């Protein structure tokens with residue numbers, strides 16, 4: 001059993017508890033009553049021609065299976081406000097409980113505090129979670145290709161888009177990118193952390209990015225320690241980076257986001273020249 005399998009088993013159990021508390025029919029009513037989703041594809045620069053900016057997706061992340069406790073984050077809304085003020089394009093809120101110590105309560109607190117698009121970051125394995133994301137005001141959901149077969153990936157993406165949201169479709173291999181492209185993913189993430197082993201290998205991004213078509217927004221996920229790492233991803237074609245640990249362990253997230261944006265834009269300018 002891989003780490004991913006183990007996490008998903010827990011996610012399914014927790015999901016059944018919520019499903020018995022709030023049936024899908026009730027959730028659908030809540031989703032219909034929620035304000036319309038914001039355009040995360042545009043917020044990530046997808047419509048810009050050329051894409052000259054490096055967008056930062058800033059993550060509210062307390063804990064992870066690879067690193068254990070990262071930060072207590074007693075006030076996720078306050079952290080999210082700092083991310084927004086620092087210039088984050090999107091905020092990611094982990095809602096997985098067992099391994100990441102996240103929750104939908106965290107998500108709600110952040111939703112009430114900021115106006116930029118929000119990613120409900122969880123291991124999506126059931127349509128219920130997509131309705132739930134929308135009911136809580138999410139603009140984006142995470143679809144991890146390694147966790148889904150083609151039929152599920154296709155139907156989850158379709159449902160997500162039919163609810164006005166976007167999906168960040170996460171990949172880690174050339175084959176997963178091919179599957180993401182085949183179902184029509186418009187925002188494709190390359191996670192340099194292998195979710196089956198938790199190993200981080202930053203070189204994975206540069207080796208795989210060439211497989212992603214130019215219409216897709218390309219997100220480099222994980223392993224950003226500093227502005228140099230952002231410049232590296234941007235130089236190889238990232239339009240956005242997803243950053244958790246570096247922002248939650250530092251005490252100047254606004255400054256870090258500004259530095260990442262500047263370093264990324266400079267690397268993109270170089271790439272567009274050459």
Ligand SMILES: O=P(O)(O)OC[C@@H](O)[C@@H](O)c1c[nH]c2ccccc12
Nearest residue numbers: 191221222223224242243244245246
């Ligand atoms: O903390 P980091 O190394 O900056 O990584 C952030 C993000 O990429 C990572 O949290 C992540 C990427 N994909 C995921 C899927 C599930 C849970 C977490 C993740």
